[in-house]
Amino acid sequence: xxxxxxYRPSWGRAALAVFLKxxxxxxxxxxxxxxxxMFIVTTISIVLFSLGSEGAxxxxxxxxxxxxxxxxxxxxxxxxxxxxxxRGTAMTLQLHAPSSAVFAGKLLFNGVLVIALTILSAIxxxxxxxGFVIKTYSIFILTIAFGSLGFAAAATIIAAIIARASTKxxxxxxLSFPILLPLLLTVINATRLAAEGALLxxxxxxxxxxxxxxxxxxxxxxxxxxxxxxx
Amino acid sequence: xDLRLTASNVKKVFNRRTIFAGISFSMTSGQTxxxxxxxxxxxxxxxKIISDVLTPSDGEITLHLPRGSTKDGRFPFVGLxxxxxxxxxxxxxxxxxxxxxxxxxxxARPERALDLLERVGLSGRTNDIVRTFSSGMKxxxxxxxxxxxxxxxxxxxxxxxxxxxxxxxxxxxxxxxQCTKGILIVxxxxxxxxxxxxxxxxLNVVR
Numbered sequence: 001x002x003x004x005x006x007y008r009p010s011w012g013r014a015a016l017a018v019f020l021k022x023x024x025x026x027x028x029x030x031x032x033x034x035x036x037x038m039f040i041v042t043t044i045s046i047v048l049f050s051l052g053s054e055g056a057x058x059x060x061x062x063x064x065x066x067x068x069x070x071x072x073x074x075x076x077x078x079x080x081x082x083x084x085x086x087r088g089t090a091m092t093l094q095l096h097a098p099s100s101a102v103f104a105g106k107l108l109f110n111g112v113l114v115i116a117l118t119i120l121s122a123i124x125x126x127x128x129x130x131g132f133v134i135k136t137y138s139i140f141i142l143t144i145a146f147g148s149l150g151f152a153a154a155a156t157i158i159a160a161i162i163a164r165a166s167t168k169x170x171x172x173x174x175l176s177f178p179i180l181l182p183l184l185l186t187v188i189n190a191t192r193l194a195a196e197g198a199l200l201x202x203x204x205x206x207x208x209x210x211x212x213x214x215x216x217x218x219x220x221x222x223x224x225x226x227x228x229x230x231x
Numbered sequence: 232x233d234l235r236l237t238a239s240n241v242k243k244v245f246n247r248r249t250i251f252a253g254i255s256f257s258m259t260s261g262q263t264x265x266x267x268x269x270x271x272x273x274x275x276x277x278x279k280i281i282s283d284v285l286t287p288s289d290g291e292i293t294l295h296l297p298r299g300s301t302k303d304g305r306f307p308f309v310g311l312x313x314x315x316x317x318x319x320x321x322x323x324x325x326x327x328x329x330x331x332x333x334x335x336x337x338x339a340r341p342e343r344a345l346d347l348l349e350r351v352g353l354s355g356r357t358n359d360i361v362r363t364f365s366s367g368m369k370x371x372x373x374x375x376x377x378x379x380x381x382x383x384x385x386x387x388x389x390x391x392x393x394x395x396x397x398x399x400x401x402x403x404x405x406x407x408x409q410c411t412k413g414i415l416i417v418x419x420x421x422x423x424x425x426x427x428x429x430x431x432x433x434l435n436v437v438r
Contacts, residue, residue, distance in 0.1 A: 009336030092318065
């Protein structure tokens with residue numbers, strides 16, 4: 001007998017391997033990066049053209065930023081699981097890595113992708129959209145950080161659920177919207193506070209909701225992922 | 232306790248249709264099992280259940296190891312080669328072997344990866360992207376991946392699929408070597424080229 005004696009697996013190494021595999025794969029195929037990039041440019045252009053030189057209330061501008069981020073994220077985040085199913089490598093992954101490590105690795109990958117997407121969207125949005133000026137950067141940075149993590153957490157488990165469905169493309173935003181709605185409402189409100197120049201303490205309520213959302217989604221996802229991933 | 236794999240009354244139901252039921256066996260290190268049956272009899276399903284990528288509807292499979300037994304989480308001790316198992320074709324053969332070890336949470340073993348690729352006849356193509364490989368060459372990569380972590384249980388589903396004469400010889404030597412190290416399970420309909428097996432599960436009978 002060989003492996004039973006010498007097997008010394010590390011969960012962290014396995015989770016990191018899942019992340020690095022997806023990362024290197026993405027650098028070679030550039031599917032998600034291209035889709036996300038194109039969506040950001042397209043949606044910001046549409047917002048820009050529709051507003052023209054006229055401004056809009058800060059509530060509307062804050063909401064539109066997260067509309068851009070939501071639809072851009074929907075275009076690329078499902079790839080992490082859908083690509084495994086489409087290429088037939090999902091079983092290869094099941095056979096090699098513990099399911100909890102798969103979830104952690106995919107969550108990390110989606111987290112990095114969403115943070116990059118959100119930062120790029122925010123920079124382009126602030127640069128091109130008239131009237132969108134951030135006055136309290138601390139609120140805005142924390143909103144982007146917590147919002148991105150919340151997006152990544154929900155998007156990862158939803159991607160795992162829809163990966164085996166035949167109508168993946170349409171199912172993803174449809175399933176995601178009700179789950180992401182509490183997150184969207186909170187980040188829109190926090191972004192509005194950042195644009196209005198509110199004090200950091202005034203946004204604590206929003207941050208508590210965002211942190212609670214992340215904890216709840218990650219906890220439930222960890223518990224159900226094994227059932228979603230196997231069989 | 233030595234290495235032992237036991238199946239007790241394993242049953243699988245898909246959409247209210249019973250694929251098979253009442254499958255039981257017990258085998259120890261050095262023993263071999265042949266899973267046979269006509270198309271659609273559930274050979275691959277049984278292989279997937281033993282591999283731990285499918286859950287049985289009833290019954291259980293237990294792998295007893297020198298350090299204890301495990302009903303769930305058998306996959307770290309299993310190597311599987313099957314037509315439905317795919318490799319990452321945007322990576323090279325060597326990278327696939329490295330990924331297979333790292334995904335298991337194990338440290339990289341580049342020398343073993345190169346040895347295995349040489350053994351399966353791919354020593355000249357180690358750094359080539361798998362997308363450029365033929366189906367037979369991909370099958371050889373699957374063998375190398377399955378052997379990277381020195382599995383206690385090696386499962387081969389249609390082991391000769393896509394292979395030429397040289398590839399088949401490699402499979403035969405791999406099977407012989409596994410018999411000296413652990414448990415070998417082969418699922419196939421092609422019985423012409425297979426040696427003696429200690430046990431057989433005929434899914435045409437047990438259904």
